[in-house]
Amino acid sequence: MAHHVLATPVTEAQVRALRINDTVTLEGTLFGIRDANQIALFDKGRETRFDLNGHAAMHTAPNVRRVEPSVEHPTGYAPMCVGTTTSARMERFTRPLLEKQGVRLIVGKGGLGAGSLAAFGERGGAYLAVIGGTAALETTWVEAIEDVDMDDLHPESLWKFRVRGFGPLLVAMDSHGGSLYAEVETRARGNREGALSRLGVVK
Amino acid sequence: MKVDLRQVEDAARELYVRALKVLPPDIKEAFARVSRAESDSTAKSILGTMIRNIAVAEQTDNLLCQDTGIPIYSVTIGRGVEVDGALLKDAIRSGCARATKEHSLRSSVVHPITRKNEQTSCGPGVPPIHIDFSDHPDELVIEMVPKGSGSENNSWLRMAIPAEGVAAIKTFVIDCVLDAGGKTCPPTIVGVGVGGTSDLCVALAKRAATRPLGSACADAEGAKLERELTEAVNMLGVGPQGLGGDTTAFAVHVEIAATHITMNPVAVNMQCHSARRASATFTPRGVAYGF
Numbered sequence: 001m002a003h004h005v006l007a008t009p010v011t012e013a014q015v016r017a018l019r020i021n022d023t024v025t026l027e028g029t030l031f032g033i034r035d036a037n038q039i040a041l042f043d044k045g046r047e048t049r050f051d052l053n054g055h056a057a058m059h060t061a062p063n064v065r066r067v068e069p070s071v072e073h074p075t076g077y078a079p080m081c082v083g084t085t086t087s088a089r090m091e092r093f094t095r096p097l098l099e100k101q102g103v104r105l106i107v108g109k110g111g112l113g114a115g116s117l118a119a120f121g122e123r124g125g126a127y128l129a130v131i132g133g134t135a136a137l138e139t140t141w142v143e144a145i146e147d148v149d150m151d152d153l154h155p156e157s158l159w160k161f162r163v164r165g166f167g168p169l170l171v172a173m174d175s176h177g178g179s180l181y182a183e184v185e186t187r188a189r190g191n192r193e194g195a196l197s198r199l200g201v202v203k
Numbered sequence: 204m205k206v207d208l209r210q211v212e213d214a215a216r217e218l219y220v221r222a223l224k225v226l227p228p229d230i231k232e233a234f235a236r237v238s239r240a241e242s243d244s245t246a247k248s249i250l251g252t253m254i255r256n257i258a259v260a261e262q263t264d265n266l267l268c269q270d271t272g273i274p275i276y277s278v279t280i281g282r283g284v285e286v287d288g289a290l291l292k293d294a295i296r297s298g299c300a301r302a303t304k305e306h307s308l309r310s311s312v313v314h315p316i317t318r319k320n321e322q323t324s325c326g327p328g329v330p331p332i333h334i335d336f337s338d339h340p341d342e343l344v345i346e347m348v349p350k351g352s353g354s355e356n357n358s359w360l361r362m363a364i365p366a367e368g369v370a371a372i373k374t375f376v377i378d379c380v381l382d383a384g385g386k387t388c389p390p391t392i393v394g395v396g397v398g399g400t401s402d403l404c405v406a407l408a409k410r411a412a413t414r415p416l417g418s419a420c421a422d423a424e425g426a427k428l429e430r431e432l433t434e435a436v437n438m439l440g441v442g443p444q445g446l447g448g449d450t451t452a453f454a455v456h457v458e459i460a461a462t463h464i465t466m467n468p469v470a471v472n473m474q475c476h477s478a479r480r481a482s483a484t485f486t487p488r489g490v491a492y493g494f
Binding site (some may be wrong): 021036060061062063064065066080081082083084085086088089109110111129130132133134135136137139140154155170172180181183184185187188189190191194195196198199200201202 | 245249252253255256257260263265266267268269270271307308310311318320322351352353355370373374377378382384385386387388431432434435436438439440441442444445446447465475476477
């Protein structure tokens with residue numbers, strides 16, 4: 001259960017070194033991805049001017065405030081409340097995200113499925129769990145919104161955040177076939193019968 | 204008592220912002236309770252982070268969660284209240300849009316077919332505004348719930364049949380919790396609707412999911428069922444965020460309605476750990492905010 005401080009972008013070797021139950025703190029750039037911008041990228045063939053190679057992308061659509069563009073807020077957006085959304089809806093985008101955009105780390109909550117786990121193994125990727133519903137705390141780890149693309153999809157734009165001490169995040173899926181979600185689900189389904197028998201449900 | 208619609212609009216605005224920033228005391232107390240009892244170290248640490256977030260939101264005057272949800276308003280009108288119902292709905296809708304624009308909240312609401320976001324948290328039929336009546340003289344209550352999608356995307360209805368009995372209800376709840384896993388942002392409040400018609404059954408589940416913790420179903424059989432289900436659900440080990448542990452649900456809540464002799468419907472709707480709600484009570488003395 002090692003702790004890793006990772007400055008983005010990261011190499012395949014750095015990601016291969018991550019194992020489930022390790023923790024990670026991210027430094028540098030974190031991209032914000034979401035349903036609408038991934039539908040645009042992968043279903044509608046839209047391009048982005050961002051280079052996501054080796055980067056971390058978080059499932060998010062933040063609350064932002066429009067401000068006068070400045071050195072601190074070059075996009076004219078100030079981060080107000082940045083948290084994570086449920087990853088499961090975006091399961092089918094994991095593979096194209098890794099293969100077409102070169103993303104290495106996905107930050108989200110609730111976990112991804114077997115298809116994503118296979119893609120992490122083949123490409124060298126990992127899933128970092130951030131605690132869903134703790135956005136006020138996470139916002140304190142976001143320094144600025146550096147850039148934004150596809151803003152016509154607002155708030156589901158493609159966001160580029162500058163982060164500092166973003167974490168600790170839990171490595172919940174790694175590139176070696178490990179998934180905490182799958183482990184917990186198997187255990188929980190194993191407890192189904194006991195729960196039903198406590199409820200007096202006789203099969 | 205005459206109700207000033209400008210005050211209603213202001214309250215609708217205020218309620219949305221308040222609900223997003225401050226958790227009700229019953230939820231905070233539940234966090235302290237489950238955190239003490241949790242035996243799994245990862246789960247305990249996750250619960251600790253959630254508790255810290257509640258404090259950070261209050262200290263920084265920020266939203267608890269990025270998901271501003273679908274805003275839901277429920278109005279209860281007392282006996283002596285004079286109000287134009289149509290204008291009341293307009294005022295609530297305006298207040299909701301003002302909260303979104305003025306506070307700069309994320310509008311999480313889109314047209315279901317075009318997916319167009321009006322950036323007002325409003326759209327056709329949204330916010331849903333439920334109207335009910337009470338025998339309180341001179342009191343109008345507006346309750347507001349911003350319902351997040353992580354939990355709302357895991358909602359179920361099953362039209363079981365009488366021959367399957369209460370076992371069908373119990374089995375269904377257990378299986379819904381297993382299917383939801385970490386997607387609903389556990390620890391959740393699991394709302395179960397039992398009986399009624401299909402639409403009433405789903406509405407009961409939502410009412411149950413958004414009931415304050417510590418409250419019990421008014422029906423004795425429903426209250427017994429929710430106690431049993433609370434214990435059984437927490438035997439599963441799904442845990443906070445679906446990462447394992449003792450704390451899968453703060454509680455299972457049941458609401459019931461009579462049903463047809465040939466029917467046995469059950470619905471499940473969940474509320475995430477950020478179980479946000481706020482209320483405003485209008486009396487001749489003014490407006491009082493609470494939960």
